[in-house]
Amino acid sequence: MAQGFLAIVLHAHLPYVRHPEHRRSLEEKWFFEAITECYIPLLMVFEQLHAEGIDYRLTFSLSPTLVAMLEDPLLQERYRDYLRGLQELTRLEKERTAGDPDFAPLAELYRKHFDDAAAYFDRFNGRLTGAFRSLAEKGCLELITTASTHAYLPLLVQRENIYAQLANAVQYHQAIFGEPPRGIWLPECAYDRGLEEIPAELGLQYFITATHGLLYASPRPKYGVYSPILTKSGVAVFGRDPETSKQVWSSQEGYPGDYDYREFYRDIAYDLPLDYIGPHLHPPGMRSDTGIKYYRITREGLEYKEPYRPEKAREKAAQHAGNFMFNREQQVKYLAAAMGRPPIIVAPYDTELFGHWWFEGPQWLDYLCRKIACDQQHVKMITPGEYLDLGYPLQIATPNPSSWGDKGYHEFWLNGSNDWLYRHLHKAAAEMIALATAHTETDKLTERALGQAARELILAQSSDWPFIMTAGTMVEYARNRVKNHLIRFRELIRQIKENAIDPHWLGELEQTDNLFPHLDYRLYRNMETTVPVEMPAGASIP
Amino acid sequence: MGHTEISSLNRGRSLPHFYDEDRLVILPRDPRCIFAYWELSTATRERVEKQAGGEHQPFYVLRVYQHARNDAGNAESYFELHPGREDASWYITVPEPDRLYSVELGWISPQGSFQVLLHSNKIRTPRDSISEIIDEEWQLPDWKAQKLFRRISLHHLSSAEFMRRVKK
Numbered sequence: 001m002a003q004g005f006l007a008i009v010l011h012a013h014l015p016y017v018r019h020p021e022h023r024r025s026l027e028e029k030w031f032f033e034a035i036t037e038c039y040i041p042l043l044m045v046f047e048q049l050h051a052e053g054i055d056y057r058l059t060f061s062l063s064p065t066l067v068a069m070l071e072d073p074l075l076q077e078r079y080r081d082y083l084r085g086l087q088e089l090t091r092l093e094k095e096r097t098a099g100d101p102d103f104a105p106l107a108e109l110y111r112k113h114f115d116d117a118a119a120y121f122d123r124f125n126g127r128l129t130g131a132f133r134s135l136a137e138k139g140c141l142e143l144i145t146t147a148s149t150h151a152y153l154p155l156l157v158q159r160e161n162i163y164a165q166l167a168n169a170v171q172y173h174q175a176i177f178g179e180p181p182r183g184i185w186l187p188e189c190a191y192d193r194g195l196e197e198i199p200a201e202l203g204l205q206y207f208i209t210a211t212h213g214l215l216y217a218s219p220r221p222k223y224g225v226y227s228p229i230l231t232k233s234g235v236a237v238f239g240r241d242p243e244t245s246k247q248v249w250s251s252q253e254g255y256p257g258d259y260d261y262r263e264f265y266r267d268i269a270y271d272l273p274l275d276y277i278g279p280h281l282h283p284p285g286m287r288s289d290t291g292i293k294y295y296r297i298t299r300e301g302l303e304y305k306e307p308y309r310p311e312k313a314r315e316k317a318a319q320h321a322g323n324f325m326f327n328r329e330q331q332v333k334y335l336a337a338a339m340g341r342p343p344i345i346v347a348p349y350d351t352e353l354f355g356h357w358w359f360e361g362p363q364w365l366d367y368l369c370r371k372i373a374c375d376q377q378h379v380k381m382i383t384p385g386e387y388l389d390l391g392y393p394l395q396i397a398t399p400n401p402s403s404w405g406d407k408g409y410h411e412f413w414l415n416g417s418n419d420w421l422y423r424h425l426h427k428a429a430a431e432m433i434a435l436a437t438a439h440t441e442t443d444k445l446t447e448r449a450l451g452q453a454a455r456e457l458i459l460a461q462s463s464d465w466p467f468i469m470t471a472g473t474m475v476e477y478a479r480n481r482v483k484n485h486l487i488r489f490r491e492l493i494r495q496i497k498e499n500a501i502d503p504h505w506l507g508e509l510e511q512t513d514n515l516f517p518h519l520d521y522r523l524y525r526n527m528e529t530t531v532p533v534e535m536p537a538g539a540s541i542p
Numbered sequence: 543m544g545h546t547e548i549s550s551l552n553r554g555r556s557l558p559h560f561y562d563e564d565r566l567v568i569l570p571r572d573p574r575c576i577f578a579y580w581e582l583s584t585a586t587r588e589r590v591e592k593q594a595g596g597e598h599q600p601f602y603v604l605r606v607y608q609h610a611r612n613d614a615g616n617a618e619s620y621f622e623l624h625p626g627r628e629d630a631s632w633y634i635t636v637p638e639p640d641r642l643y644s645v646e647l648g649w650i651s652p653q654g655s656f657q658v659l660l661h662s663n664k665i666r667t668p669r670d671s672i673s674e675i676i677d678e679e680w681q682l683p684d685w686k687a688q689k690l691f692r693r694i695s696l697h698h699l700s701s702a703e704f705m706r707r708v709k710k
Contacts, residue, residue, distance in 0.1 A: 021548065155569055157663070163693070180690070192570065193666060203690035218673035230681055385685075393680040401570060401668035409572035409668055419631060422569065423579050427561055440695050480548075487552045505553070512551060525695060532691035 002380035004332030012351035013063035015464035024283040038355035041362040056369035057381040061185035068515040076126035089280040102307035142383035145173040146185040152463040154192035164523035182385040189404040200233035214239025216400035226343035230394035244347035255320040256358035317360040321367035418466035436524035450521035453492040460485035566660035573639030573670035579631040609642035
């Protein structure tokens with residue numbers, strides 16, 4: 001019998017980056033890289049584990065914007081095209097490095113990497129959501145959702161905003177994955193008091209906060225972050241374990257910085273002459289990562305890098321998985337004795353760490369699942385939903401407002417680089433709420449215009465835009481995205497109010513900003529004019 | 543591919559800087575800082591400037607109120623900040639975590655009294671330490687019996703709307 005539990009939660013999110021107006025865009029490449037480097041390698045690991053009968057559990061949060069991109073036929077086609085380009089490049093690379101003892105095996109590694117990704121993608125006819133769904137149905141993954149466009153909820157202010165962000169996410173998740181999610185990932189783990197009432201109403205049973213979201217909860221939680229608390233509205237709140245986070249994330253002590261692991265920053269895009277590599281770059285001719293990287297970290301801050309040795313890196317991944325497991329065993333033994341009941345260690349990570357930043361991340365996770373299943377008895381993998389089903393009484397408390405961002409509160413999303421945003425976002429939301437409240441029933445064209453207005457607003461609310469503005473790269477892109485969506489929103493509401501909707505222009509917007517085709521503008525109705533009604537079991541709203 | 547250009551999707555429009563309305567909003571940044579942004583409509587500005595008298599610019603004041611922990615009664619205390627005429631936002635350092643704050647924007651009349659122009663929402667700053675409250679109350683919810691709700695309009699509350707929208 002296990003003495004405690006480990007819940008690894010992978011949060012997968014990308015902002016909605018779909019640009020039909022450009023033939024190739026750098027932003028769409030973020031998405032393509034994440035598919036090749038993270039989602040497909042992880043899915044392949046999970047499937048293999050299941051095929052071998054390894055008992056493992058992981059929780060996967062898939063953001064609705066990411067799901068919408070995975071479901072989009074244009075992006076699927078463009079991904080195939082992008083991948084074909086890389087497959088060709090790896091063939092050229094095999095010729096170029098032929099006979100080189102260091103680099104020829106690496107060129108072959110990438111050849112296989114991209115060919116495998118292409119085959120896997122085709123196996124699901126380009127719909128990777130099907131792969132996630134199938135693993136969830138087998139009981140290996142617990143799929144949860146997050147706010148529709150990953151809005152930073154504490155800064156949205158109007159409750160209707162938060163409601164629309166979450167209600168649409170739950171409906172969309174159910175439409176794609178067949179089941180409503182049990183839990184919700186709060187974008188950036190950002191919580192403010194009272195937020196829990198909305199997930200409670202939507203039937204969501206849990207969310208996760210930063211460590212101090214739980215540690216500073218009130219009344220003081222008896223078991224710290226090692227047991228969820230229960231809010232008065234009936235939602236359970238799990239807290240992030242600081243130890244597991246440090247072991248993986250820390251830039252000094254974290255595993256991904258090991259010298260044997262692959263160096264992320266040394267890509268052939270920057271090393272090879274443009275006349276050779278140029279046509280294979282995305283967009284063509286612009287030096288940006290191909291994903292083909294031949295060196296290992298070697299030493300920190302050192303220009304000189306040694307060639308990557310995959311077998312050595314694999315050994316390290318296995319060692320690090322062993323070390324992680326050993327630490328969890330010690331942690332669980334200690335905590336179980338101190339608590340008198342089995343602790344749960346909640347370890348959430350950004351999925352894009354695994355495979356993209358940390359190339360060996362999927363291997364590490366593979367070893368970790370195997371070792372936990374086969375090499376010890378103290379720790380058992382669990383999902384937050386399964387933990388709740390075990391039926392431990394939970395202490396009633398209110399979490400503390402917090403986030404997992406820099407400094408622990410809201411500053412990364414609210415500072416001199418991005419604070420101008422909120423005046424516009426709140427104003428637009430107020431207009432949306434007023435219009436939605438006024439238009440309970442309406443004609444087809446107005447209904448479409450209102451739906452598109454809701455789409456533009458919800459796209460403007462992504463936490464990614466203020467995040468990028470603070471981080472300082474691609475700032476122009478983020479600023480333009482917010483502005484474009486808000487301008488389109490304003491023009492839509494002007495047309496609605498003046499009864500002068502331009503159907504041609506509306507159609508173009510629907511084609512371009514096309515996510516959540518069933519987004520219901522009525523979700524924005526003033527909450528004082530609406531009332532929650534219990535849904536019959538198994539019902540869904542079209 | 544015949545896709546539409548950004549400028550035509552935006553219909554050549556740009557985002558206004560302000561909306562010509564009276565509004566003051568505060569947001570929590572961290573346990574000791576709140577962010578305030580505001581806007582005064584042209585009408586309000588002109589009224590104030592007229593009352594202030596032609597030769598003097600009105601003297602604007604942000605008044606930051608600290609409320610009782612349980613939000614009972616009037617504000618316990620306040621302090622003032624002096625934004626310039628062109629300012630439209632402010633990072634306000636506040637004395638206490640886990641406290642309720644609200645803000646007013648006003649001006650000092652020629653007679654020397656504080657005239658309120660805008661009221662903000664009320665927010666509570668986050669805690670920055672472990673709670674002193676150690677009451678323990680435990681509960682075991684029935685996780686299988688979780689109920690799902692959907693919102694329908696109160697003023698158009700008809701079973702017709704509900705039945706139409708709920709698909710078994």
